[in-house]
């Protein structure tokens with residue numbers, strides 16, 4: 001797929017209040033994109049220092065979140081060229097000890113919410129030949145014990161992305177699946193449940209954010225974990 005010109009584009013970042021999301025938003029803004037910052041909390045979104053950005057308070061587990069993203073992008077900026085989904089939650093521990101609600105939230109946030117979002121934004125992205133980028137994770141490639149539902153959810157997201165690359169091509173919407181290795185954002189210290197195992201030193205979040213944005217510009221359809229080094 002052809003790459004995307006970010007200068008003058010309008011890009012929504014879901015999970016913009018997060019560590020990777022805010023850095024990706026910054027990288028996009030530095031390349032001339034106008035931003036729609038999406039997250040669950042207005043105060044946290046307001047703390048992302050990007051001049052001229054609009055905000056959408058929305059929870060990915062609300063099926064209508066994508067409608068609100070489209071509406072704000074069109075009302076405020078007149079177009080929508082891309083969406084980066086950098087929202088996500090993690091949990092640790094043996095599956096038998098993991099509460100049903102935690103398993104459910106992992107799938108709601110990491111798989112079902114993004115699919116609901118894509119359903120709603122794709123027709124608008126088709127008007128600009130735009131892109132949808134999901135931040136999956138290395139565990140989609142190498143599932144680990146102690147994080148079974150998180151790994152299964154990320155694998156499901158990556159499988160969906162792989163099929164969507166071809167399914168949305170005919171609408172001229174490109175899909176990018178990025179699978180970063182462990183990154184030093186602190187995500188592992190705020191799980192929904194359990195305690196993280198001893199992890200190696202994470203990648204620099206800035207490096208990960210830059211690599212994701214480079215993939216968008218270059219028209220890559222995936223960035224596997226080995227491509228972040």
Ligand SMILES: NC(=O)c1ccc[n+]([C@@H]2O[C@H](COP(=O)([O-])OP(=O)(O)OC[C@H]3O[C@@H](n4cnc5c(N)ncnc54)[C@H](OP(=O)(O)O)[C@@H]3O)[C@@H](O)[C@H]2O)c1
Pocket residue numbers: 014015016017018019020021039040041044058059060061086087088089090109135136137138179180181182183184185186187188190202
């Ligand atoms: N850090 C790593 O080691 C690593 C490695 C590979 C992949 N990833 C993936 O990268 C993504 C970003 O992670 P991060 O490290 O930047 O974590 P983070 O700083 O905790 O950011 C997570 C973001 O997700 C948002 N979020 C969570 N649940 C949501 C929901 N239901 N609806 C809307 N937004 C929601 C949070 O928004 P609120 O402000 O509303 O809480 C926050 O902005 C995640 O998908 C993660 O799985 C991370």
